[in-house]
Structure formats: structure tokens, C-alpha cells
Amino acid sequence: MKNLLLTTTCLATVTACTTAKKEVTPQKPNVLIVYVDDLGFGDVGINGAKGVQTPHVDRLAKNGVNFTDAHCSAATCTPSRYSLLTGSYAFRNQAAVLPGDAPLIIDPNKGTLASMLKDAGYTTGVIGKWHLGLGMGQVNWNEEVKPGPKEIGFDYSFLIPATGDRVPCVFLENQRVVGVDPNDPITVSYSSRVDGLPLGSEHPELLKQQADPQHSNTIINGISRIGYMSGGEKALWKDEDFPFVLTEKAKTFMTENKDNPFFLYFAFHDIHVPRVVNEQFVGQSTMGPRGDAIAQMDWCVGQLVKQLEDLGIAENTLIIFSSDNGPVLDDGYADMAVELVGDHQPAGPFRGAKYSIYEAGTRMPTIVYWPGKVTPKVSSAMLTQVDLYASLAKLAGQEIAPGDAPDSQDHLDAWLGKTETGRESMLEEAYTFALRKGDWKYIKPQTGGTPDWMKNKQVESGLEDVPQLYHLKDDLQESVNLAGNYPELVEEMAAELEKILQ
Structure with a gap:
């Protein structure tokens, strides 16, 4: 009897110890970076937007940390995306806005945010606008394109390869063009015209929006683009489908990985030009296509959060919402953005815009949301996206390899709203x-x-x-x-x- 009691006591102790261990070592949190394109500080309701409502983004801000002095690293897209993923200032690699057929500018031999989190046990995915180059040299869009996201740490990818205003106008899933027909091969050129699709400069009557000379090359879906493309008719995207196609891919990724920690970099095309919103969102603002694109973006944010809640993983998911550079109204297409802006101030109280070294070029709407872990507040901590690498490494308990993320600093406590002490000094590029x-x-x-x-x-x-x-x-x-x-x-x-x- 004494031995039985001893055995029972030991088993109870082991069970208690096991239970206690599980309580102090919970599953690592999922990380969702929601990265909007060309969204200014004042383009969301919580920061004073007029003429458009953003209830889903505002909900994140009201229940999370809303930052007033958080920055992307540069006032244009490719450099900011490069810095976000590498923890390195873009000038170190002369990263600049890329043509649609540029090679991958991130060195596969260097660590990235994705590869670091993958080493920490995360399943990693990227969905949306890429614009960091693909392949090496001349890309054959009719076969697997590499190197790409897979070679720098992403397990899954579904991409707009460059931007919506540049060819090729096709989606790539795991680095292969979706729906490509070998009997209708894709040809892309940024140096000379290729036969096939009409040009905006020659057929303005075919256009949904008139465009400047830079954006007046190949017409696809009634929009003229930068660069020349032929072939791939069955693979061509429809701009109006972006919010549904990309959001559904994100929902699927989260569903398939709900039982294990994941990192998802969801990179919007909105509100970049061409602003061709789905009919569901036409007229949702008083500002025409640019304002409607903000409403469309907000709906997508709501869909992502709802999916996390429906899966029961919202409380174990850190959401970081921000933008890649400041706002711009006229960026190549006649979409009435200037004429219809009204009293709305896309940059909020700041001077400048996209492309500008003034504050509006890099001071971004930035929100961190994590139910039950982050206390709602407004924070004035000075932060830069280049620090997300080191900060998320701290969150994941992962060491940064020597030579990786040379400019990234750990400011996890500031990102989580635990302190308003952020950067002492910070670089801005434009x-x-x-x-x-x-x-x-x-x-x-x-x-x-x-x-x-x-x-x-x-x-x-x-x-x-x-x-x-x-x-x-x-x-x-x-x-x-x-x-x-x-x-x-x-x-x-x-x-x-x-x-x-x-």
C-alpha cells in the first residue's frame, strides 16, 4: 500500500510538472505583417482620415498600440521591403525601385526575416506584392522562376511579381506562373517592344484610365502598364480580383498552419496605382478610386482578422500593420486622386509624400495588435521597420547569425507598447x-x-x-x-x- 501511494504521488508530481512546464512554455506566437502600399499616415480613420472609413484598421488601433513616430526605412517601395526583410538599410545594396524583370536583390546566402523565423520553427509565407526581383538575369516566365522567396526562407509564396503597373501581369504561386499555357508562352521586355498585346500610347480608346507616357506600354485588363508583354493570355490577372484572390490565399495559409507557429508577410497591392477596385468598393469613399482602394484595403484587413478569430488563434497572433512609404496622389494614372482629395490629408500633419525625405515619406501608420498581450495605447516611441528583424528574433528566441541584419536593433518592448523608449537615432532614405x-x-x-x-x-x-x-x-x-x-x-x-x- 505504501508503494502504491508513493507511485501515485510520483505520477501526480510528474503530471503537475508536465502541466506546469506547458504553462510556462506556450507555443510561439504567430506573426502576421500586414504591409500596405503607398498608405499615408493620415489615410486611416484613427489618424484623421476624411472621406473614407477604415473601421477594421481603427479596431486594431483602438485595441492595440497605435504609433505616432514609427517609420519605414525609405520613401519608396523596393528599398523599404528590402530593409524590412533583411534588417539592413537599402543603400548598402543600392536597392532602388526595380523594373518588373529585375533579378532577386536579396542575397540567398544572407539571413532574412523569413529564414530566421523558419530556423525558429515557423512555417513562413508571403502573399501579395513582391517587387524585390526574381531569378538571375533573363527570366523565363514559362518555368519555375528562381531564385525567389523559397531561396530566402519562405515556405510558400503567392506573388504579384513586381507591381500592378508593371508587366508581367500574372500571379506566381511557389515561383511558377499560375495558369501558364506552354502553347502560349510569355515574353517580357523592358527594353524593346514585343509583338502581341496593344499599347496604351497607340490605343487610348481601350483604356479604363488614361496614363502618362511611362505607364503607356502594354494594355492588360484595360490598363496600360510599364514594359512590354506578350503571351500568357489564360494567366493574365484581373486587377479587380486582387482583394479576393490574395485574401483567400492568406486564409488558406492560416488554416493549413493553425496548429503550428507561422509567419505570414501579407503585402497589399492597394493603394498603389493602378487603382482599379472591385465593384463592391466603388463609391465607398468621396475620393474616387484612391479612397475606394483604402476602403477595399480595410475590408481585407477585417477578413484577415476574422479568419484568425474563426480559427481560434487570434490571441496567439501578433499583427503588425504598416505601410512601405508615404502617400502620393498623382502617380501616373488619371484617376482623379488630386481633384477629389477634398479636406483629406493623406500625410496627416506631416510634410512631404512618397519619394520625399520629409517626414511624410517614411512616417507610417503603424499598429501592433495582439489580444490579451498588448495593452491599448498611443505610443510616441521612435521606431523603424529595419528593427523588426532583431525584435522578432527576440520574440521567437532565435539568435541572429553573425553578419545578418547589420542595422537591426532589438526594440521588442517598444513594439509591444511596454516602453516608449525606442531608437536613439535613425536613418531615413529618399x-x-x-x-x-x-x-x-x-x-x-x-x-x-x-x-x-x-x-x-x-x-x-x-x-x-x-x-x-x-x-x-x-x-x-x-x-x-x-x-x-x-x-x-x-x-x-x-x-x-x-x-x-x-
Whole structure:
């Protein structure tokens, strides 16, 4: 009897220990990065949007951490995406906006956010706009395209290969064109015309939206694009289907991986041009296609969150919502964005836009949502997306390999709203460089001034041939250049910036 009691006690102890162990080592949280394109700080309701409602994004902000000083690393898409995934400033690889047939610009021999989390036990996926290059040299779009997402750590991919305004206008699933017909091979060129589909410059009567000369090449789905394409008729996308196709792929990925930790990088095409929204969202704003695209984006966010809730995994999923660069109204297509903007301020209280070194170029609407783990608040912590690599490595308990993510810093507590102490200093890129140091901002001189193409887009570039210094606490609009008042501070910040650049 004594032995029986001893055995029972031991079994109970083992069971208690096992139960206790499970309680202190829960499954690693899922990570969902929701990355919108060209969405400005003021383009969501919680940050003051007018003429469009974003109830699903607002819900995340009201129940999560809404950041007022969080940044992408650059004021254009490819550089920001490069920095997000590599933890490295884009200038280190001369990353710039890519043509649609560019080779992969991320070195497969270097770690990425995806490969790091995969090493930590995550299943990894990317769905949506890529624009980081594919393949090596001349791409054959009629067979597997590699290297691509798989070679840099993604287990699954469903891609818009570049952007919606560039050919090829096809989806790639796991690096193969969806629906490609070997009897109708795809040809893509950015250097010379290829026979087949009509051009916008020659057949404007076929267009849903008129376009500038840059966007007046091959017409697909009534929209003229950058670059030339022929073939692949059965594989061509329909822009209006983007919200449903991409969202369903994300739902499937989450469903298939609900029992194990996953990382999903969901990269919207909205609200990038061409803004061709589904009929369900036409008229949902007072601002025409650009505002309707914001409403469409918000609906998709709601669908993603609902899927997590329906699967019962919302409380174990960290959602990071942000954008790749600041807003732009006229970006190549006649969609009435300028004429219909009304009282809406896409950049909120900040000066500048996409392409600009002023704050609006990189200061992004940024929300972190994690039910039961993140306390709702508004945070003024200064953060940059280049730090997500090191911060999520900390969350996943994963060491960063030597040489990987050279510019990324661990600010997990700030991202989760536990502290408002973020970056002490931070780089911003936009055809020149700026350094943020607390409330001070220094902009490096750049000769040549604003290029004509940027002037045509009505963008304030911030490119000047003299140093600029602003105190953002007192001057959010960067309207008073204080460089002449604080020469020693200018010298100090210029030296710190050059140290980073070198």
C-alpha cells in the first residue's frame, strides 16, 4: 500500500510538472505583417482620415498600440521591403525601385526575416506584392522562376511579381506562373517592344484610365502598364480580383498552419496605382478610386482578422500593420486622386509624400495588435521597420547569425507598447539621407534639386544643396531650417550620418 501511494504521488508530481512546464512554455506566437502600399499616415480613420472609413484598421488601433513616430526605412517601395526583410538599410545594396524583370536583390546566402523565423520553427509565407526581383538575369516566365522567396526562407509564396503597373501581369504561386499555357508562352521586355498585346500610347480608346507616357506600354485588363508583354493570355490577372484572390490565399495559409507557429508577410497591392477596385468598393469613399482602394484595403484587413478569430488563434497572433512609404496622389494614372482629395490629408500633419525625405515619406501608420498581450495605447516611441528583424528574433528566441541584419536593433518592448523608449537615432532614405536623433532631424545636402519627374507628381522632395535641421517637437511641418542656428549640432549629426553611410 505504501508503494502504491508513493507511485501515485510520483505520477501526480510528474503530471503537475508536465502541466506546469506547458504553462510556462506556450507555443510561439504567430506573426502576421500586414504591409500596405503607398498608405499615408493620415489615410486611416484613427489618424484623421476624411472621406473614407477604415473601421477594421481603427479596431486594431483602438485595441492595440497605435504609433505616432514609427517609420519605414525609405520613401519608396523596393528599398523599404528590402530593409524590412533583411534588417539592413537599402543603400548598402543600392536597392532602388526595380523594373518588373529585375533579378532577386536579396542575397540567398544572407539571413532574412523569413529564414530566421523558419530556423525558429515557423512555417513562413508571403502573399501579395513582391517587387524585390526574381531569378538571375533573363527570366523565363514559362518555368519555375528562381531564385525567389523559397531561396530566402519562405515556405510558400503567392506573388504579384513586381507591381500592378508593371508587366508581367500574372500571379506566381511557389515561383511558377499560375495558369501558364506552354502553347502560349510569355515574353517580357523592358527594353524593346514585343509583338502581341496593344499599347496604351497607340490605343487610348481601350483604356479604363488614361496614363502618362511611362505607364503607356502594354494594355492588360484595360490598363496600360510599364514594359512590354506578350503571351500568357489564360494567366493574365484581373486587377479587380486582387482583394479576393490574395485574401483567400492568406486564409488558406492560416488554416493549413493553425496548429503550428507561422509567419505570414501579407503585402497589399492597394493603394498603389493602378487603382482599379472591385465593384463592391466603388463609391465607398468621396475620393474616387484612391479612397475606394483604402476602403477595399480595410475590408481585407477585417477578413484577415476574422479568419484568425474563426480559427481560434487570434490571441496567439501578433499583427503588425504598416505601410512601405508615404502617400502620393498623382502617380501616373488619371484617376482623379488630386481633384477629389477634398479636406483629406493623406500625410496627416506631416510634410512631404512618397519619394520625399520629409517626414511624410517614411512616417507610417503603424499598429501592433495582439489580444490579451498588448495593452491599448498611443505610443510616441521612435521606431523603424529595419528593427523588426532583431525584435522578432527576440520574440521567437532565435539568435541572429553573425553578419545578418547589420542595422537591426532589438526594440521588442517598444513594439509591444511596454516602453516608449525606442531608437536613439535613425536613418531615413529618399534620394538623399536624413538622420533622426530624438526630436532633431538633419537632412544631408543634395545637389541638383528636385527632379522634374518629382515636380510633375507635385511632390516636395526636400532635396536642397544646403544642410537642413529641424526640431520636430516644435515644427512637425519641417518649415523652419535651424541649421544656421545650431552649427555644432549640424556638424555632430552630419558626422554620425556619415559614420552610418561608411
